[in-house]
Amino acid sequence: MGDLLQTLITVISVGSLYALIALGYTMVYGILKFINFAHSDVVVIGAWTSFTTAAVLLPRLGVTPTEAPWWAAAGVLMLAMVVCGLVGFCVERFAYRPLRGAPRLNVLITAIGVSLFFQNFGQLKYEVLKPDGPGKPAMSLPFGAQPQGMPRLVGSRALNDATVSRGTLAGVDGAVVRLSEGVSLEERRQYSIRVTPAGAPRAIEAMVVAPAGRYEPGQDLRVGFMPAGAAPGSAYALVRSARVPIQLVDVAIVATAGLLMVLLQLLVYRTKFGMAMRAVSFNTTTASLMGVAVNRVISLTFVLGTSLAAAAGFLYSLKYVTLQQTAHQGWVLLGLKAFVAAVVGGIGNIQGAVLGGFLIAFVEQFGARYISSDLRDVYVFGVLILVLLLRPTGILGSTVREKV
């Protein structure tokens, strides 16, 4: 039961990310009827821009990334969205607009070219800011070929952890601590101890590796590792991990993605610009005859889609802190799965992209957990084949009749 809920939580979190990326594919397709293969690379740029901002710029502004207030994370997200929006604008303006009247295959091939360009250009490394100190990353434009670790802007704790005991440390000896309060450790549960050294702003967390049982005050309790700074007299909290931990990161992902999707829905169905967008999508020529500035609508659609991709990149880097270089297989796979989500949901359809995102995440996660992790990508592409056979326009897609 616990595993089922855990898998479901992952589905919702990963599904939101797929949905955010799929929206970009679907919006561009809806308007221009072509697949923007460079879209997944904008996700990568979003993730790396977030890293550069969080790891290099924030410390220079006097904000320690790991203790950053929530608005710092929001600022990083905004900047990433702005940068990627600009990238999206430029890509449309300089790569796709000159080909507006050209056959769609030409545009498709151009999209692949743009994608290859970003993948390889992103690996160049020109240091514009030297590292702050040893072991700190330099600011590089573009990003370089080394994998990097994203700073933890959102705390790594779970919302539903239970504090079972508080007190002050009676003693510390290497990897052994003595607590001031007695505590009982249950069988098959995970415990950690959060120690706040006197004067320190935040707690040091260590895993408890002691066997289950009753521990009296002053009795030795083994921990995995106790970093320097914890001294007798420091306040501590003994925390029992929830069986199904709900991570703060996952909540942040779902909340941000949800908010952005609601905003997009409002924009498309409640504003004049949204109406113009739908008009262009319905029939470009007629829309332009009705006085819709088609080029401006297309540009803005690209900016919207790439900003959502940037948000996905930012959230992705918060959840999976290892940032791989821009041409890495992991990014290609992420983009491909989001694309499959857009197709499965019905490409060109905004609700369809969201639905597809969650469906793909569901199949992937449950398949990997309950059938076999060997075939996790097979489930995703299997669903694609199935949907294309049974309903070629996707679950929510509508059939377009070709008039001769």
Place this chain on the structure above:
Amino acid sequence: MVTAKWLLCGLGLVALSAMLGLTGCEKKEGGGASAGGERPAPKAAAPRGQTPVGEGNTYDTGSGPIKVGHFGSLTGPQATFGQSTSQGLRLAIEEFNAAGGLNGRQVALVEYDTKGDAREAGLVVTRLVNSDKVSAVLGEVASSLSLAGAPVAQQAGVPMVSPSSTNPRVTEVGDMIFRVCFIDPFQGQVCATFAKERGISTVAILYDQSQAYSAGLATEFERAFVKLGGTISGKQTYNEGDQDFTAQLTAIRSGNPGMIFIPGYYTDVANIAIQARKLGVTVPLLGGDGWDSSKLAEIGGTAVEGSFYSNHYTVDDPSPVIQDFIRKYRAKFGQVPDGLAALGYDAARLLFEAMARARSLHGGHLRDAIAATREFHGVTGTISINDKRDAVKPAVIVEMKGGQPRYVATVNPE
């Protein structure tokens, strides 16, 4: 219908690119031999792979600098591997030249970047043996890249010494191919023995099924651990590029193992460790030499604390040979050498020592001299080359403590 048509067209392209990607992977893994083998071999050198003593390449003129080639991933996803190796062997060459070289002849290094790409590896080795006419080739780190370069060196009759490819298949390419590191079966045994000695009876395995290194190590570990009376509570896999390991870790968690064996490369391991801790899995993790990078602690942070891996050497070993090497390396490059730097250093020194013993620098003579290496005292332990051209030497187990690998134990070969 326009929609569907274009959709199919797009999907076709996707499928095509996915297929290209897949073949790329296969090549990296096992098909490396064909990547090198397709290249036309130098005409006169082709039959010389299995030639009697005295024959082999006749590129060496007997005077002037001795050319030694190195192919390594100086850029790309495994860039730290290639750069460390390069620095290690540069230090060895500098020392050898300063000490007078080989009877007054200096060693000159010719180095090419493989970019972590198997096709590139085959190309640059061809360039090293055909146009640069090197006396010997050093490289690669990744087994899949060594497997791409080795057939070229073998066909040209130029001895190749891999500093750190641990997959057994590398030296099976031919009698010109050697290595100075231990091999995966040994490493798997070392890890299994260590887990057993720590009193662990149940271990779960999580490995990368797209990497020959990872899959091989997982198999060897399982075999050795079961033989020692241990139980494998679950075997889960991932693929290159996977970032989410929740499903695998949830499955592993329900098996309640005492340790998790993860024979992957450091970026994946850091990710897995973080996600494992988030799921409340606090048992120690165990791995192989693919963990050896400062990036592991940099990215993984406290999640990798208290975990173990087997490695070629450790910097806190007090032995004077090691401390002396660390001091010299630090003075030259300003950083602490990792295991790959030490292996690069050893590979070059072992080669020079063999050159000094060889009748000439011709491929066949040099090959026999390298094959006759016994009890060579390297930084990474005492090395003897066995009849399979593999190094017989000890391994160390290290523990991550305070962001640094700390020495725990040395395991000697039987």
